[in-house]
Amino acid sequence: MAAAALLAAVALSGLAAWQNTYDLREEHVVIRTGGRALHAVLALPDHGRGPYGVVVFVHGDGPVDATHDTFYRPMWEAFAKAGYASLSWNKPGVGGSPGNWLHQSMADRAAETADAIAWARTRPDLDSHRIGLWGASQAGWVLPKVAATTPGIRFVITISPAVNWLRQGRYNTLAELADRNATPAERDAALGRREAGLAVLRRGGTYADYCAAVPTDGTMTADRYHFISRNWTSDATADLRAAADRGIPTLLVLAGHDRNVDAAETEAVYRRELPPRSLRVEHYAQADHGMADLEVVGSDTRALLTAVFAPRSLFTPGYLNSLRAFTERFNP
Numbered sequence: 001m002a003a004a005a006l007l008a009a010v011a012l013s014g015l016a017a018w019q020n021t022y023d024l025r026e027e028h029v030v031i032r033t034g035g036r037a038l039h040a041v042l043a044l045p046d047h048g049r050g051p052y053g054v055v056v057f058v059h060g061d062g063p064v065d066a067t068h069d070t071f072y073r074p075m076w077e078a079f080a081k082a083g084y085a086s087l088s089w090n091k092p093g094v095g096g097s098p099g100n101w102l103h104q105s106m107a108d109r110a111a112e113t114a115d116a117i118a119w120a121r122t123r124p125d126l127d128s129h130r131i132g133l134w135g136a137s138q139a140g141w142v143l144p145k146v147a148a149t150t151p152g153i154r155f156v157i158t159i160s161p162a163v164n165w166l167r168q169g170r171y172n173t174l175a176e177l178a179d180r181n182a183t184p185a186e187r188d189a190a191l192g193r194r195e196a197g198l199a200v201l202r203r204g205g206t207y208a209d210y211c212a213a214v215p216t217d218g219t220m221t222a223d224r225y226h227f228i229s230r231n232w233t234s235d236a237t238a239d240l241r242a243a244a245d246r247g248i249p250t251l252l253v254l255a256g257h258d259r260n261v262d263a264a265e266t267e268a269v270y271r272r273e274l275p276p277r278s279l280r281v282e283h284y285a286q287a288d289h290g291m292a293d294l295e296v297v298g299s300d301t302r303a304l305l306t307a308v309f310a311p312r313s314l315f316t317p318g319y320l321n322s323l324r325a326f327t328e329r330f331n332p
Contacts, residue, residue, distance in 0.1 A: 023047075024076040031089055033115035034108075036098045038091035040116070041066040041075075044125070045080040051128030053154070053330065054120050055079050057088035058113055058146075058292075061138030071197040071290075072314040075134070080322040084130070084325040087120055102223040105230045110145035117150055130154050130330055131268045134323075136290065137162060137260060141231075144239035147248050156250045156332050157323065160261050160289050163269045165234040166259055170194070201232050240273040247278045251326050253319070256285035257294055280326070287316035 031038045064295045066088040076086040086182040092099025121128040132155040140161025162168040207225040254263040293316040297303045
């Protein structure tokens, strides 16, 4: 019995190792931006010598490292199969990168991305004519800025992007209340707290002012309040309009079960601001905000087992193949 159990454990360990091995060559690199060095990963295809196209990754919210706790690797592999490298970095203050990501504005994040693109253009194994952007959620306020101001962007892939900070925040609040079947009184109280916080922001109040005005459970730290105070007026509409004249092919990917971003509003704004010839919209009915398959992540146990033994299956069916097919369009 003990021997059989040991053999089973060894077999499962081997399966996990195999499933978490990707057709990639990962190189740790350093990108200079704003007088500091960001620790980054350049994930190159495991075949050929290039020059490869490159997809520059722009994170969503949170203290994200270059691999997003390995979540990015299946996407890097999909791009590699299309002949593209992927470039991603630790946010400031994460994984040895100096600084504090909570001190950044969306303009700061766009400048950081532009510096990463400039770095990529110095590499002889990367094709400066095939540089694209991938970004999710909060990157919705970064990608259009980069597309509008950085020459030579070949394509943009945007996943569940936010458009307007205030409307997105209200949508998220209401969605979370609905998910837990909040009573009308709980809903009114939550919206009241939200309005009290916005009143502090509108008058340029301090963190202490916020704490005095809004009952808090400790989740709103001083750094977080500073981040919000720098970014709460963010709206991607003007940047989308500015980027539209460049006609950059854009893949907009939307989830059927997005509790963070109002997918219907996002689609309407993108269709209004970008020319139809340059915009492709894809819907994934059984996906959550991050394109994870709801049938998988709906169970903590199944999500854990899938992450260990079949990480590519965390994503909703068809999504990874779509990334590969879209980027292949821009090959010579």
